[in-house]
Amino acid sequence: MLSIENLHVSVDDTEILRGVSLRINLGEVHAVMGRNGSGKSTLANVIMGHPAYEITSGDIKFKGTPLKEMEVFERARAGMFLSFQYPSSIPGVQVGTFLRKSVSAVRGDEAPTAREFRKELKSHMDALEMDKSFLARYVNDGFSGGEKKRLEILQMLLLNPTLALLDETDSGLDIDALRVVAEGINSITPRAGCLLITHYQRLLDHVKPDYVHVMIDGKIVKTGGADLAVKLEAQGYDWIEA
Amino acid sequence: MSGDIARDAVGDYRYGFHDPENATIRFDKGLSEQVVRDISELKNEPEWMTEIRVKAYHRFMEMPMPSWGNCDMLNQIDFDAVTYFLRSSEGTEKDWDDVPDDIKNTFDRLGIPEAEQKWLGGVTAQYESEAVYHSIREDLEEQGVLFFDMDSGLKEHPDIVKKYFCSVVPASDNKFSALNTAVWSGGSFIYVPKGVHVEMPVQAYFRINAKNMGQFERTLIIADEGSSIHYVEGCTAPTYSTESLHSAVVELIAMEGAKIRYSTVQNWSANVYNLVTKRGIAHSNATIEWVDGNIGSKLTMKYPAVILKGEGAHAEVISVAYAGKGQHQDAGAKVHHLAPNTTSNILSKSISKNGGRSSYRGMLQVTPKAKGCRSKVICDALMLDADSQSDTYPTMEVGNSSADLEHEASVSKVSNDQLFYLMSRGHSEEEAMGMIVNGFFEPFTRELPMEYAVELNRLLELEMEGAIG
Numbered sequence: 001m002l003s004i005e006n007l008h009v010s011v012d013d014t015e016i017l018r019g020v021s022l023r024i025n026l027g028e029v030h031a032v033m034g035r036n037g038s039g040k041s042t043l044a045n046v047i048m049g050h051p052a053y054e055i056t057s058g059d060i061k062f063k064g065t066p067l068k069e070m071e072v073f074e075r076a077r078a079g080m081f082l083s084f085q086y087p088s089s090i091p092g093v094q095v096g097t098f099l100r101k102s103v104s105a106v107r108g109d110e111a112p113t114a115r116e117f118r119k120e121l122k123s124h125m126d127a128l129e130m131d132k133s134f135l136a137r138y139v140n141d142g143f144s145g146g147e148k149k150r151l152e153i154l155q156m157l158l159l160n161p162t163l164a165l166l167d168e169t170d171s172g173l174d175i176d177a178l179r180v181v182a183e184g185i186n187s188i189t190p191r192a193g194c195l196l197i198t199h200y201q202r203l204l205d206h207v208k209p210d211y212v213h214v215m216i217d218g219k220i221v222k223t224g225g226a227d228l229a230v231k232l233e234a235q236g237y238d239w240i241e242a
Numbered sequence: 243m244s245g246d247i248a249r250d251a252v253g254d255y256r257y258g259f260h261d262p263e264n265a266t267i268r269f270d271k272g273l274s275e276q277v278v279r280d281i282s283e284l285k286n287e288p289e290w291m292t293e294i295r296v297k298a299y300h301r302f303m304e305m306p307m308p309s310w311g312n313c314d315m316l317n318q319i320d321f322d323a324v325t326y327f328l329r330s331s332e333g334t335e336k337d338w339d340d341v342p343d344d345i346k347n348t349f350d351r352l353g354i355p356e357a358e359q360k361w362l363g364g365v366t367a368q369y370e371s372e373a374v375y376h377s378i379r380e381d382l383e384e385q386g387v388l389f390f391d392m393d394s395g396l397k398e399h400p401d402i403v404k405k406y407f408c409s410v411v412p413a414s415d416n417k418f419s420a421l422n423t424a425v426w427s428g429g430s431f432i433y434v435p436k437g438v439h440v441e442m443p444v445q446a447y448f449r450i451n452a453k454n455m456g457q458f459e460r461t462l463i464i465a466d467e468g469s470s471i472h473y474v475e476g477c478t479a480p481t482y483s484t485e486s487l488h489s490a491v492v493e494l495i496a497m498e499g500a501k502i503r504y505s506t507v508q509n510w511s512a513n514v515y516n517l518v519t520k521r522g523i524a525h526s527n528a529t530i531e532w533v534d535g536n537i538g539s540k541l542t543m544k545y546p547a548v549i550l551k552g553e554g555a556h557a558e559v560i561s562v563a564y565a566g567k568g569q570h571q572d573a574g575a576k577v578h579h580l581a582p583n584t585t586s587n588i589l590s591k592s593i594s595k596n597g598g599r600s601s602y603r604g605m606l607q608v609t610p611k612a613k614g615c616r617s618k619v620i621c622d623a624l625m626l627d628a629d630s631q632s633d634t635y636p637t638m639e640v641g642n643s644s645a646d647l648e649h650e651a652s653v654s655k656v657s658n659d660q661l662f663y664l665m666s667r668g669h670s671e672e673e674a675m676g677m678i679v680n681g682f683f684e685p686f687t688r689e690l691p692m693e694y695a696v697e698l699n700r701l702l703e704l705e706m707e708g709a710i711g
Contacts, residue, residue, distance in 0.1 A: 049662075049665075049666075051658055052658065071665070071671075072665035072666055073666075073667075073669055073670050073671075073674075076665070076666055076667060077668050081666075082666050084663065084666075087663060088657070088659045088660045090663075090664065090677065090678060090681050091684075092680065092681025092682055092684030092685070093677055093678075093680065098667075101669070102667040102668055105667065105668030105673070106668035138684075159667070
């Protein structure tokens, strides 16, 4: 579904990704781990199409279409979703309005009726243990770290992507929040591919990855199964570099 | 979407259509003492009003143009090319069916009769110089509320008009208030008796149809002790290549403990000069609120003002301005704290796009007598591109040290991260921009009646279309 071939990416003439190749199929969970600055977040952002990143060579295809031919919003409508590490606040725009507009933009003709939407919304918010007072607040404005991450997962559930990119969705979460966020991710993975960018093993206690990739210095240097994450947690990254 | 069809028909500005001009009386272009006397005579006005007009005309001729705002644009106004009076209907009707068809159709397209049925306590619809339709709910009439177009107000209640006319905005206040006082026609006259609360808003709608037209409505609202009213006005005009002039004067008087809220969404086409003087006097413990939205026009110069005359009076001025290509919105607020323990809040938000210019011009005065007053001023500007301009001209005159004053100002740009975030949720760049803009104006739109808020949001979304590339 997603195929990345020998991807090179620069920001302001500094090369961040230096030849990344990766394939994700429907129903697979891929975890990408690595130190700060290794290029993990860049990978998630460049797949979604952040304008600050320049693809200098290589190719990304989603369902067979080269992504360079798709605008950011077209990628979203085609079924891609990015859960942001630092979601922007949009003052004055209420969460409820924003969610409704986003659902109808992304799901188009298949968007639920107003009544179905309310029902879906309520069931997802209950699952994420979110109070309905959220809906009247402005998008991410004055939200705590945990509240922002819950709103990201709520959007993911409503937009129902076929490819979910989760950029450090676990960072800054307490143990209860981590559990509900993980349940949210698990609820979509049977029908979606998932790329989890993370620093820590602890999310992977709740979301079982099919593949774990280690990224160092803009390259995937090692790929393994779930046990690789456990080893990284115990031993760090030095043994790979050595 | 019906908005798209309308826009295809008339260009970006949805209300730019015009009717054939079927004037019953149309004055020759240009201004003279005789024109002023003719207007007064045609309306069978009392002599004292004629004298006020003639005196004001001479003041207008003597006074210089304002030396601030946008002098280049002001000096382009050709006062000799303006039509100062145009009557398009034989009278003011109480039933829409009696209004001439083409005019009725215009107001239908603007949604006025529909709004009247749903949520308004009274409506006056002005077309060119005079009201063509006027109504008030019976229950309000029974409670003694007077709501007339200004010409009828003068006929029916000359004593009240004589007492308050020019009492808040003297003719000589500025060149354009002098002009309005000389040639005024139409507008609203409202008196709310003691203790009466008008629960549903009353609305006036001003429409300019003819080319090179001057519309000079005059509004006077008096809320007696302990009463309250919410007055809403809207304005549109056709798009012509030549300019029209809209120069209104609005006077508000809130007696002890009364409350007046005056909401405007001005959406003139980009060929209209909108030069308006709005001012209210708040007596003790009274409140005056200006909710003022400026979306259209070529040049707007308007600074709704409140004179806090009585102890404990309160002023609220919330304004937004949107300046697109070729537009200059010079807007703001003035509050004069003349009495102790008076309070005021000013919130001004402006957006500039495609080389448009928006300016905040504010005046906050605290006199030595006004002990213990509080005021908070917030000005936020949002720039949508590098060609646009935003400036702030705040003036404070503080005559005693007990005042508690706050002033905050910010200029911001739409960030790439905000756009990327919204686009990653399936919204095109234009839609994302529209959301950010609507959110920025939200503190204003939430103060409007819902129907107006929805319309304003839609308007701003249209403004964002086709503008990014």
